[in-house]
Amino acid sequence: MYRVAEPRLGVVRIREWRRRAHHTIGLLVLLLVVATTGLVVLDRSPASFFDKVFTGLWDGVNLVTTVGDFSEFNQFQKVFMLLAMFATLVIGGFAVSRLTGMLSGDDVMAYRENRIMERKLDHLARHVVVVGFHTLGELVANRLSAAGQTVLVLVGDQDQANRAADCGHMVVLGSPDVFDDVLRHARLDTARALVVTTPDSNNNLAITLLAHTLNATLAIVVPGENPLRKGLLESAGASAVIIADDIVADALVGKLTTQLETTP
Incomplete structure (x- = not known):
């Protein structure tokens, strides 16, 4: 971490x-x-x-x-x-x-861990960055990892950071007020894609805009609540905006249509 x-x-x-x-x-x-x-x-x-x-x-x-x-x-x-x-x-x-004991404190361990992670981040490439580790972010990160992708999780909360680290992901932790620095440490210049999963739509918009500014060619996938929000996210640089209600509606209609076709 x-x-x-x-x-x-x-x-x-x-x-x-x-x-x-x-x-x-x-x-x-x-x-x-x-x-x-x-x-x-x-x-x-x-x-x-x-x-x-x-x-x-x-x-x-x-x-x-x-x-x-x-x-x-x-x-x-x-x-x-x-x-x-x-x-x-x-x-x-x-x-x-x-x-004796001077190098065993939590602050010293954090310093050492940062030095190790700095070396890993310096050589990181072709990875997928996942912002947030709530329920959606955890599902996305774990499935990407299971598919063989190198995943870097960016979070602003210590509990989320601990859970992501426990799942075996590389983690960059930073408070929301310094999240621009978090993105700069994520090696977006060498990343394959960025997936934004936080539950705050305004936060997602700001992250999308900043990430696109740091790397205009980066593929950015982000959830949106409605067509208006989708347009804003695409204007900010999102490559794909997923509206959850559309997916759920398509799934429900598809299931219903299948049942109606098989019902005499």
Whole structure:
């Protein structure tokens, strides 16, 4: 699910986590340098300076990574390592207290989900956009998906967005006052068609007009209440306007005619 009005706190938390992570890494690198330098200075063996540096670095890395595969220490090095181990525990506790749990909040999850959806939307093409996920929108989206079409659902309500996501559809969520931004994220330039299914006729007209403005060649299918509304929708750019009463009337007359023809 992509949220047009992304929770800003998620971005703040991510940045703060990165800052703290960099701070922690910096402390660990400083500890590694200090431990290596101290072990080299306290090394009383006849080994060459290069060997002392390598051994000190080896022990320093083992200290920082808590692997514990140390070389042999003299008495002074053991005392120094006790202090270094205490410093490692302090830094480790600092890292756990400062970093744990920061990336598990809902706002951070929304931020991550948006980044994933951005990549999917960037490569989206030949898809069918369904606006709204009320009863009609759900039927249309599910049947298109069952027919093998790639469906992108646009909604302005969180409950509808959740239901659409639960059905396996890609979703762009945005409040009605920013729905023009929702349409801009729907990749109408590469879409096959747009189906408008909201129960608000004025809303359908506005969406049709805006979608046609964004892509004048896009096939737009929308329901209409009457011939007057049909004319308005076609003027706004609708390719096909479906009047439900006409379909129901045709179905009723067809059924009635069939029964009358078979009735002696």
